[in-house]
Amino acid sequence: MKALRFWNERAETMSADELAAVQLEGLKRTVRHAYANNAFYRGRMDALGAAPQDVKTLGDLPRLPFLTKGDFRDTYPLGLLCVPQADIREMHMSSGSTGAPIVMAYTEADLAQWAECMARCQVMAGMQPGEAFQIMPTFGLFNGGFGFYHGARRLGLFAVPASSGNTARQIALMRDFKVKGIGSVVSYAARIIEMMDERNIELPDLKVGIFGAETFSDEIRTRVEARLGITAFDIYGMTETGGVGTTGADCAARCGIHVWSDQYITEVVDPATGASLPDGEVGEIVFTSLTRQAIPVIRYRTSDLSRIVSRQTCACGRTGVRIERITGRCDDMLIVKGVNFFPKQVEQALMEIPGVLPEYQIIVEEREGVTDIRIHVEAQEGVTGYMVEKHLKEKLGFSPKGDIFKPGTLPRGEGKAKRVVRANAGSAGLPPCNVGDAGSAGLPPCNVGDAGSAGLPPCNVGDAGSAGLPPCNVGDAGSAGLPPCNERLGIRS
Ligand code: DLL
Numbered sequence: 293m294k295a296l297r298f299w300n301e302r303a304e305t306m307s308a309d310e311l312a313a314v315q316l317e318g319l320k321r322t323v324r325h326a327y328a329n330n331a332f333y334r335g336r337m338d339a340l341g342a343a344p345q346d347v348k349t350l351g352d353l354p355r356l357p358f359l360t361k362g363d364f365r366d367t368y369p370l371g372l373l374c375v376p377q378a379d380i381r382e383m384h385m386s387s388g389s390t391g392a393p394i395v396m397a398y399t400e401a402d403l404a405q406w407a408e409c410m411a412r413c414q415v416m417a418g419m420q421p422g423e424a425f426q427i428m429p430t431f432g433l434f435n436g437g438f439g440f441y442h443g444a445r446r447l448g449l450f451a452v453p454a455s456s457g458n459t460a461r462q463i464a465l466m467r468d469f470k471v472k473g474i475g476s477v478v479s480y481a482a483r484i485i486e487m488m489d490e491r492n493i494e495l496p497d498l499k500v501g502i503f504g505a506e507t508f509s510d511e512i513r514t515r516v517e518a519r520l521g522i523t524a525f526d527i528y529g530m531t532e533t534g535g536v537g538t539t540g541a542d543c544a545a546r547c548g549i550h551v552w553s554d555q556y557i558t559e560v561v562d563p564a565t566g567a568s569l570p571d572g573e574v575g576e577i578v579f580t581s582l583t584r585q586a587i588p589v590i591r592y593r594t595s596d597l598s599r600i601v602s603r604q605t606c607a608c609g610r611t612g613v614r615i616e617r618i619t620g621r622c623d624d625m626l627i628v629k630g631v632n633f634f635p636k637q638v639e640q641a642l643m644e645i646p647g648v649l650p651e652y653q654i655i656v657e658e659r660e661g662v663t664d665i666r667i668h669v670e671a672q673e674g675v676t677g678y679m680v681e682k683h684l685k686e687k688l689g690f691s692p693k694g695d696i697f698k699p700g701t702l703p704r705g706e707g708k709a710k711r712v713v714r715a716n717a718g719s720a721g722l723p724p725c726n727v728g729d730a731g732s733a734g735l736p737p738c739n740v741g742d743a744g745s746a747g748l749p750p751c752n753v754g755d756a757g758s759a760g761l762p763p764c765n766v767g768d769a770g771s772a773g774l775p776p777c778n779e780r781l782g783i784r785s
Pocket residue numbers: 386429435436476477503504505506507508526527528529530531532535536537594596618621
């Protein structure tokens with residue numbers, strides 16, 4: 293049988309004119325549907341003096357109001373629903389870091405749309421019907437596990453729904469069932485590699501990795517590809533647009549994320565003013581869904597930063613708009629000593645240093661209105677704080693303080709990696725942590741590594757693996773009477 297190059301060749305290779313016609317029809321339908329069936333949408337449009345019949349061309353899109361994460365939260369649980377509740381067949385939810393959760397509901401048709409988008413992503417990555425695909429994001433309210441599953445079922449893959457965790461079993465499953473492709477949160481691929489290295493395991497059948505849910509640098513991608521012997525693809529999506537893969541993935545040509553443009557209109561706006569930006573300029577990505585029923589999104593501001601790289605046909609033959617791999621989130625940007633940067637840039641710089649491993653954290657400390665950061669990174673013996681500092685200075689323009697940890701000692705989670713840890717995370721309703729501020733006596737132990745999860749046991753950063761250790765005072769060993777972390781190789785402060 294001839295290998296599939298596309299899942300839906302017609303939809304994926306439409307001419308620009310066809311695509312524009314499909315988008316206009318989908319936009320008109322979606323706006324009419326939301327206005328007729330949802331009080332929140334109607335109220336927003338009325339307040340702006342916009343009516344469904346005002347949408348006559350795609351150029352009318354900026355006349356419609358934006359939808360924000362705050363709107364999802366304010367209307368929790370189902371205030372954005374545009375169909376009777378009895379028509380819902382599934383829901384997913386993201387917890388976010390603050391406030392009420394964000395809910396997405398699906399009708400039968402919405403589930404089919406998700407499966408279609410995911411099947412397109414999986415074929416684009418080279419998966420073929422009948423091949424085994426292991427799904428490692430969590431199955432549950434997080435959309436990752438079910439998204440890969442719906443796509444795998446639609447495409448006719450042999451689905452291995454491993455969910456997250458139990459790395460030894462994940463590796464055994466991949467080996468025993470000759471798994472060809474994996475879907476995962478990027479940081480989990482690093483964990484699998486760690487265990488493969490420890491146990492000297494190879495997975496010769498594995499060829500494809502589809503990773504997403506968080507930004508990752510080209511350097512990490514290259515390392516993962518080299519060790520696993522795979523081609524790694526970047527898949528993008530979010531709860532609000534209907535889950536993983538709804539807003540596309542990249543192809544083997546690696547020239548941006550292909551947004552499924554018959555399903556979503558992409559805009560890029562200035563994050564501060566909301567004004568539309570021309571192609572090529574970096575700004576906040578805004579999506580409008582064209583076929584979704586239960587909770588359609590109209591001009592949804594994602595907070596994700598990227599730019600439109602091309603509207604031309606890609607080398608792979610697909611014609612939809614392509615955006616650059618996500619740079620970071622608007623709220624992730626750090627400004628330290630007058631230098632603006634994203635966590636992904638720190639990762640990129642760190643991964644250029646031989647011997648530095650892909651586990652790191654950026655501890656953000658705010659003192660008297662001044663932001664400073666401290667980098668915690670795992671590295672093999674021989675890497676010194678000076679080497680790290682010097683390289684970061686060259687790449688970022690300033691030298692953060694940093695601590696180097698032995699391999700396997702920084703805390704690890706099973707979901708998205710928590711790369712940025714705010715030293716004053718107490719503001720999110722969490723107990724204040726003492727990372728970077730060990731001087732404040734009497735503070736409860738911190739939850740470094742998963743500051744979002746309340747009720748976590750105190751962590752032992754620096755030796756997370758060893759049970760029974762007292763909480764550590766990362767960032768300022770020795771002060772406030774706390775015992776120092778016991779696994780540092782080199783400290784520079
Ligand atoms: O993270 C969906 C997903 C699951 C994507 C598994 C890929 C793989 P949420 O939990 O709602 O959904 O988080 C969505 O995660 O707005 C981005 O900030 C970030 N994100 C998702 N994919 C990528 C990616 C899932 N490929 C939020 N690159 C989004 C960078 C990503 N950031």
